[in-house]
Amino acid sequence: xxxxxxxxxxxxxxxxxxxxxxxxxxxxxxxxxxxxxxxxxxxxxxxxxxxxxxxxxxxxxxxxxxxxxxxxxxxxxxxxxxxxxxxxxxxxxxxxxxxxxxxxxxxxxxxxx
Numbered sequence: 001x002x003x004x005x006x007x008x009x010x011x012x013x014x015x016x017x018x019x020x021x022x023x024x025x026x027x028x029x030x031x032x033x034x035x036x037x038x039x040x041x042x043x044x045x046x047x048x049x050x051x052x053x054x055x056x057x058x059x060x061x062x063x064x065x066x067x068x069x070x071x072x073x074x075x076x077x078x079x080x081x082x083x084x085x086x087x088x089x090x091x092x093x094x095x096x097x098x099x100x101x102x103x104x105x106x107x108x109x110x111x112x113x
Contacts, residue, residue, distance in 0.1 A: 040066040041096060043089075058083045064113070068096040072113055080111065089113075 042065045050059035059080060067074065080088075087107035094101040095110060 037065070038067040039069050041068040041072060041093060042066050043093065045086075058085060060086055062086075062089060064093075071096045078113070084108075084111065 044063040044065065046061035046063070050056045050061075059082065064072065066072065085106045085108060087103075087105040088109055088111040090104045091101060091107050091109075092111035092113045094104070096113060
């Protein structure tokens with residue numbers, strides 16, 4: 001850390017063993033992040049509205065990040081029919097999580113992901 005001494009040293013410098021351990025850990029970070037990203041499912045709602053001028057909450061732009069433990073296929077652009085409630089997407093996400101949810105809000109059907 002900037003402004004803090006390294007633990008276990010008098011002058012704030014890292015020992016040779018600490019430097020070696022840190023240099024070995026850095027290349028492993030992308031692999032562990034990749035494994036984590038494959039296991040989670042994180043939705044990002046761009047604006048929360050499909051049409052901001054009309055305050056229409058149907059068909060908002062959504063980015064789904066992660067692989068949901070291999071249940072979600074990536075590299076796709078899914079276009080849904082007009083007037084699909086966002087709750088349909090949430091039902092589809094619940095299915096990916098093996099949650100037994102019949103309805104959320106004004107959902108009309110489960111969106112197939």
